Amino acid sequence: MTGSIKDQVIGIIAEQAVLEVDDVKMTSTLEDLGIDSLGLVESIFAIEEAFDIQVPFNANNPGEGAFDISSVAAIVAAVEKLVAEQHS
Amino acid sequence: MKRVVITGAGTINALGHDVPSTFEAFREGRCGITDLDIQDVDRLAIKIGGQVHGWDPEAHFNRQQISLYDKFTQFTLLAAKQAIGQAGLSFEGQLAASSGVVLGTAGGGVNTWDENYRTVYEEGKNRVHPFVVPKLMNNAAASHVSMEWNLKGPSFTVATACASSNHAMGQAFWLVRSGAAQVMITGGSESMLCFGGVKAWEGLRVMSKDACRPFSANRNGMVQGEGAAVFVFEEYQHAKARGAEILAEVIGFAMTSDAGDIVMPSAQGAERAITGALRDARLNADEVGYINAHGTGTAANDKTECSAVAHAFGHHADRLMMSSTKSMHGHLIGGTGAVELLACIMALKDGVIAPTIGYEEPDPECALDVVPNVAREAKVQAVLSNAFAFGGLNAVIALKQA
Helix, strand or coil: CCCCHHHHHHHHHHHHHCCCHHHCCCCCCHHHHCCCHHHHHHHHHHHHHHHCCCCCCCCCCCCCCCCCCCCHHHHHHHHHHHHHHHCC | CCCEEEEEEEEEECCECCHHHHHHHHHHCCCCCEECCCCCHHHCCCCEEECCCCCCHHHCCCHHHHHHCCHHHHHHHHHHHHHHHHHCCCCCHHHHHCEEEEEECCCCCHHHHHHHHHHHHHCCCCCCCCCHHHHHCCCHHHHHHHHHHCCCCCEEEECCHHHHHHHHHHHHHHHHHCCCCCEEEEEEEECCCCHHHHHHHHCCCCECCCCCCCCCCCCCCECEECEEEEEEEEEHHHHHHCCCCCCEEEEEEEEEECCCCCCCCCHHHHHHHHHHHHHHHCCCHHHEEEEECCCCCCHHHHHHHHHHHHHHHHHHHHCCEEECCHHHHCECHHHHHHHHHHHHHHHHHHCEECCECCCCCCCHHHCCECCECCCEECCCCEEEEEEEECCCEEEEEEEECC
């Protein structure tokens, strides 16, 4: 795997938001970054492909469920947890 | 302008293989959504659908026909036979020349694509059956109906995703109203419940894993369905002269485009289609007693649709009934408006409003009378049927009592 999970997730989010990696802060929310619901679904697809994991996510209630998307830091933590669970 | 009436109806869907059994399921609030019985279902995350069970093509078609008919065509031909049989029409001479077929489907022969991709990609074969193209093409169903019933006037297929059937029936209405056709066979069909057809929808992350609960606060997405419904739209004087039974009158139609987003719906676009249909039908808002909602059970559609209806109807929105029968038969995508028109006909003809089943918790953003869980007896004079497609294409039909 290239780079840390954090760097890869930030890379995916930056690409989706059409921003430089340095502009994506751990405290940023998806709204701050201008990622809408369709962009979120695409980001989750990219994360699943990059880490070979299944992300529990339903676009009808994105705020609910096990996958926390409230900030970039929350997404990184959630992905780290799923990688640990699904690749152990 | 000519008046347009419906003189025949046919269907096959998850609730039944004809109109009477579908009406019975609507009255009983029965759910046709089950575990999917399809190849490779274990590799799907979504394992439920409004599937047609007990379908035996050999009971209806011979071997040569089956080799030419995708399931969406088979469903269409069965529904068309019922509808034309009920209307009691035979098409010859001038009537044949001025009658046609316009049907909706989003995907056409999806099962045929799926099966043949398996053959060439999974099984590695380099040869497919010679009829793959005529079987999968979107206009196959409309063409086979025209051939089966000798319909020689205008025939075509409309593909506007989830609004396909409503757009198709709107074109049929216009063709008869303008005098360009005397009779149009119309409606729609979809058969996407195969591995590729469900997998594609899974990707969008809007599907429910357990049930379709339109307008309920705890709704968690849509559920796919399959099937067809077909109607006979006939010029009023022609129907009257031959003493045909009239099921309902088609009185208005409007279509609008959101020109906004490829998947997110717009309340303004929906509202403009609703008010456009009322205007076309010369209906006052307070004459509408029932709306068959698009009601997909997604977060986005249901609140947008309720907002559009509230704006279009003002105070009357609190007095009319609006239900989503997708809770029972699932979302038939390009065929859905056709099956849903049956609930409109039942409301006008039998005075029974089909319910929205699976309704568990009120949602303040969907605060209309959605006829929760139990069918209701009510006299209604005029009804609307809504369809709002991905791509922002909206189509609303207005019917009134015969």
